[in-house]
Amino acid sequence: MINLYQNLLRPLFFLLDPERVHHISLAALSKTPIARFISPWTSLLESDPIKLWGITFPNRIGLAAGFDKNAEALPAWPKLGFGHVELGTVTCQAQPGNPKPRIFRIASHQGLINRMGFPNNGANAIATKLQRYKQNKTWPSIPVGINIGKSKVTEIEEAAEDYLESFQKLRPYADYIAINVSSPNTPGLRSLQEKDQLLKILKILQKENKKDSLQDTKEVPILVKIAPDLEKQQIMEVLDCIQDADCDGIIATNTTIDHSKVRESINEKGGLSGSPARVKSTQVIRFISRETQGKLPIIGVGGIFNQSDAREKLDAGASLLQAYTGFIYEGPTFCRVICER
16 A cells, blocks of 8 residues: 555656645545545554543544645544544635645655645534534544634734634534644734734633533633744743643644745745654744643644654654644555554
């Protein structure tokens, strides 16, 4: 299966537009026969399980937000070996995202640049789809996180209310909610990492979270996803907000706007992911772990392609891991190769 993908399928896929391949892949994975066919080589491994926030993760590697924005292939992810999946980014309002083309491969560096801009069907439609999975009893056997972001049409000053509406609609289906304030592809979004803005969002969400938990609606862990480009003082301010709002963890990191490692290969705007983002992501994880004395759970994301990359993130202080670009480059057996001992 490894050789089939890397020697035959990947070269063919890489001849096509990246976003087209993405949609082809999701369409294939959403079909039960395809998922069943590949599962003997890729199925879920209960390797090094961990319990966080009262949730059992059968292994430490999850699918990062951005791949399955609209929950199109939700039942397939455990069949590919993932120990959790993070859907989204979902916005309150449905939106088409930025103009195409908006994904660019950098094969020579095992990287991607994207400027997607949160294309998704909106919180209402995705909540309806998730409810259908529950009703049809096709809900996956792994934890499901949902990543929410600000709608592009919403003014920065009204961001908290926008996040709140998405939170209210999606929380019943989430094992945790990730607050995305760090994508570089929505104008002004990264300014929401500033202390006053972020604290306002987190406090409104936690108030809703705790209020409804008294009314037989579950309280869910709230995590913040940050950029790898923050200065140390900015990271400290984010950590202060997380503590002040009694949030549960941090996802480090989103894509980087630092293209210095690939500038000679491609000149496109957007967030850079994959191998060129690995070191910067690990440095942020290590800093957060040290400053919080390992007490704040960290999901480590950025440049994970193999066991060595995964171990680097865990040694830096991550409790869980996520991948996106590594999965694209390594193929369906990605999780099994990382999890096998």
